[in-house]
Amino acid sequence: MTDAPQVNGNSLSHGTTRLGGLLAGHTQAAPPLPSPGTTGLHRPGPGPAGDAGGAAGPADVGVAASMPGVLPVGWEEITGLRQLVADDIDVLRKERRAAGSPLREQALEEAVRGRVRARVAEWAQQWSLEHPPLTAGELERVRTEVFNLLFLAGALQRVLDRPGVEDVLIDGVWMYIDSHDRPRQRVPSPFATTGQAVEWVNQMAAASGHGERQLSYASARVEFDLPDGARVAATLLTEDVVIAIRRHVLEKAGLAELVQWGAVDPLLAAFLSAAVKAGQSMIIAGDMASGKTTLMRALGREVPARERLATLESEPELRLNFDDPGLHAHVLAFRTREGNGERDAAGRVNLHDLVPVSLRYKATRVMVGEVRGEEAVAMLEAMIAGGSGSMCTLHAKDPQSVVDRLMVPLARAGLSDQAAYRLIAAAVDLIVYVDRIDETDLGGREHRFVSHVWEMAGRGEGGGVALSPVFAPGEEAGEERAVPTRTPMSERRMRKLERKGFYRRWLSEYPHGQWQPMRRAGGAA
Template sequence: MADTPHYNGNHAGGHTRLGARLNQHQAAQQPQPPAIQPDAPMRSRPQPAPAPVRKGPGTRRSVPRPAGPADLTAATHLPGALPVDPSVIQDLRLEVAEDLRLERARRGGESLTQQEEEQLADVFAQRRVAAWHATKLTEKQPLTREQLNLVRIEILNLTFRAGALQRILDRPGVQNIDIDLHQMVMFVDEIGQQRQLLSCPFADAQQALDWVNTMASQSGHGERQLAHGSPFVRFRLPDRSRVAASLMASNVAISIRKHGASSWRLKDIEQVGTIDPLMREFLAAAVRARLNIVVCGGMTAGKTSLVRCLAREIPADERLITLETEFELFLDTGQTAAHVVAFEARESNGEGGAGELTIADMLPEVLRYNADRIMVGEVRGKEAEAMMEAMSMGMEGSMCTLHAKKPEEFISRLVLRLGKAGLDVSTSHGLIESAVDLMVFIEKRPYGAKAVTHIWEVDGLGEGHRVVTNPLFAPSKETGRTVPTPYPMTSDRAERLAAAGFDPLLRAHYPQGAWPTDRQAS
C-alpha cells in the first residue's frame, strides 16, 4: 500500500504520540491515523493437538543460532584472575570473619546493619591483606597495588556476595552462567554477544562443592547442602540470581540465572527491539482493560521478564498476588505501582513430602486475600485448573506463563496440564475458552535478543468443542518483524481496549507495524 503510514524513529515532533511522529508531507496527503499513546497494561477467558488457527499473513522465520564453542581447550581466562592461590583468600576470609565476631562481642552484641558490617569487613580485610603481604615479601616478589586490591575485593565477595563468581556476575549483560567441573570450563551468555567459553573459576570439584554449600547456607536454606545423599540443591545468591547445582559421581555442575532487567517496563523492552510502539500500546491497554493473558515461550525466552513488564502497567489502586515456585518476578520490591503480595512454594523438609507447599496448594488460599489479580510465575501442573477457574470466575486481568516451543502448542500444553488435574479434553477446552483472552508468544533470538512474535486472542469454541484462536500480530513474510494481521478482534475485547485507550483501528493503519525504519529485524 503506497499510502500506508510507517513509523520512523527519526521523525521530529513536539508531541509524544506515535501518529504525530509521521512527517508533515504524509499528513497532508492522507488522513492522520489515530494516535498511539507512548508508554502504556491486559484480562481473560477459556485448545490437545494444535487448535484450529486462522492463518495470518506472516510465518515464523527460522533464525540460525550462532555456533557454540567447538574446542573446549580454547577457553579464555576470566578477566581479573586472582594473583594468589584460592586457599590463601579463604584463610584471610576466615580471619576477617573472626575480626567481625570479636568486634560484635566488643560492642556487647550490638546488631550492625549490612552496610556497617561491610564497611568494617573492608577495614579488616585491608589490614589482614597488608599483614599477609608483609610476611610474603621475604618469600616471593611483592604484589602490585592492583593485585592486592583484587585480593581484598575477593575476600569481601566471599563474605557478602557470590565469591569466586562475583566478578562475572558484575557484568551488566550477563544472563546465564553454566559451569562444568568435569571439563573445567564455564559458559557465559551475555546480551548482544555469542556464548563465551571461559576457564573454570574453581581449582577443582571440591572447591566448587565448598562454594555451593557456603552460598546455600548463607541464602537461608539451612541444612540443605549438596552431597551424594542429596545430589541437587537450589538457592538464591545475594543479588537474587538463581542457582541450581548437582553432584553426580565426582562431577559438580552449576547453573546460574541472573535477573538483570528486573526493573524494566514495556518501554524498555521496546527500546531493545522486543516489541514495537504499537505492540507496547496494545499490551499496555490490554492490562488496563483487565484481559487475562498467558505468556508462552521456550526456556530462557524471556517469559518472566515480559510478565514482569506487563505487571508494572497495573494501576496503583489494585492488589496483585503472585505465586512462584521460586521468586523471580520481584514485583514486591517497590518498583510496581500496584500493591503486591508475593508467595513462594516450599520444598519438603523430610521424607514423604513433609512441609511441602506447592502453588496448587496456595492458589485456593490466596483467593481469600482480596486480590484484584493473580499472577502465577509458571503453570506446570495441577495448579493449572485452579488458575483457569479463578480467571474464568471473575479474577480478570490475571496472568501466567507457560512453557511452549512454538505458539501452536499454546492450547495443547494447557490441555496437558489440565489433564494432570483430572480434566478430560473437552472440559479442558471449555475452561480455557472461558478463562483466557490473549496468548503472547516470545522467543529467544541470536546474541541474547528476545522478540514477541505472536499475539493471539481466544475466539470461542469451534468444531469438536475445540478452542479457536484469532491471530492479531504475527511475523511478516517480507521482513520477519511482528506486524498486525488483517483479522479484526472480537467486538467485546475491541470495546474494552478502546475504553482503556487503544484505538482498534490502529492495527489497520499500521499494517507494517510501528518499527523504526532504521531497525532491522533480529
C-alpha cells in the first residue's frame, strides 16, 4: 500500500547527561557490570534472602574497581576539596555579578574545572608530605570526583552514566542496580558508612536548591532532583539509610523511538499521534514501571505547536520544556508544593489545586503525571470544560481494572458511583493500556508495549461505562500486543482522526498490526 503510516520523532536519548559527556575525555570508561549469572563483590555476613553471600573471587575485583566508592583517598578529602572549590566559585560569582557580567553555564563549568585543578594541585603537594604521592591517574580520579560532587551525582555518577540504568537503590551496605533488559545487579554501596551516605544526600539536595530540607533523624526523609533530571528519595525511617534514584532513559524519545524500542508499532503510533492532534482526551494506564510516563511524554511531543500545554506533577518526570517552541507546544510545567513543615499544611499546593490554576493561564490541554487522589475529579472536569486532548496516567495492575481503579479516587472525593460513571463517560475519549513482560531472569529481555486501546462508548447497560476495543491483543495469532479489532469507532471521532492524517482503512488492511517479531525467552522470534 502506498500511504503507509508515518511518524515523526526526535532523536533517542540514552540517558547520559551533557555534563557527563564533557567528562568523557577526562575519565576512563568503567568496565561493564557482570553479565547475568555472575556475582558481585560480597561483604562478609549474610545477604538478602536468597543470596547466600560468600568470599570475593577474581571476577569480583573488576566489579569493585568499577564502582565509584573505590577512591585513592578518603571521602572526607573529596568533600573538603569540594567545599574549597565551592567557596572559590561563590566569590567568583559575586565578583562577576558586581561587574555586571554574571557567569553563564558554559563559563561556570570552565571556571569550576580550573578551580578544581588548582585546588587539587595544592592539596596533592600537602598530601605527598605524609603519604605516598598519587599517580597521574589517581589525581585525575580525585579531580573527577570533586567535579562530580559539585555538578553531577558525585559518587554515583559513574553508575548513572551507564547505558540502560533506570533505577538505583542503596540499602545500607548494598546497592541494587536495575537496567533495561538486564537482571538486577547487587554490588557494594559506594558509601562506607551511613554518615557518608547522608552527607552525599545533603550535598546533592543543597546543589539542587533543596538544601533547606536536610536528611537527619529529625527530618527523616527528603526528595530532590539530580542535575540530569533523575529523581532521588532518601529516608532514615528504615533500619539503615535507603536512597532510591529513578532515571528516565527515554526522556527525549518520541513515538518514532518507541517504535524502535517495540513499545508501539507504526500503525498504533500513527493512530495515537492523530488522536493527540485531534484533541482526543485519554487515560494511559498500566502497572508499575510499564512505561506509562514514557508513552505520555512521547504523546506530549505530538501536541500541535499552536497550543499551550500545562503539565501538573508532584515529581518532575515529563520534562516537556522544548528548546524549539516553533516545533512543539508551549509548555507550562506546574509542580505541587509541600507545606511549610512536616506537620504544617500552610503553603501546601496539591495536584487538585493545580488543575484550575493551570487553566487560568490559557492552557488548552492539561497533562497530570499520575492521578492518585481527588485531582481525578478536577482532571476529568477539565477534560470536559475545554481541556480536550488532556491526558493523565493511572496505575492499574491489569487491563480489566482500569475503570474500577479510576473509581477509587472519585469515590474518595465524595462522588456516587453513578456520578463518577457519568463524569468518566463524558470526559474520556480513549483509554490506553501499557503492559510489561519481564523475562530477564530467564535469560530473555524486558518487553514494554501497548496492549489495549479502548474508545469510550458512553454509559453501559448496567449503569457503568461502555468501552469499545479499538486495539487489543491478537489472541488468534498469538500476539500479546495491540492489533486492530475491526470494531467500528464512532463516526465523529473517526472523522477527526482522518482530518489529522489517519486512514480508517489501515485498521482493516493491517489486521495484525505492523509489529516486529517479539523474541521471547526460550523460543525463536
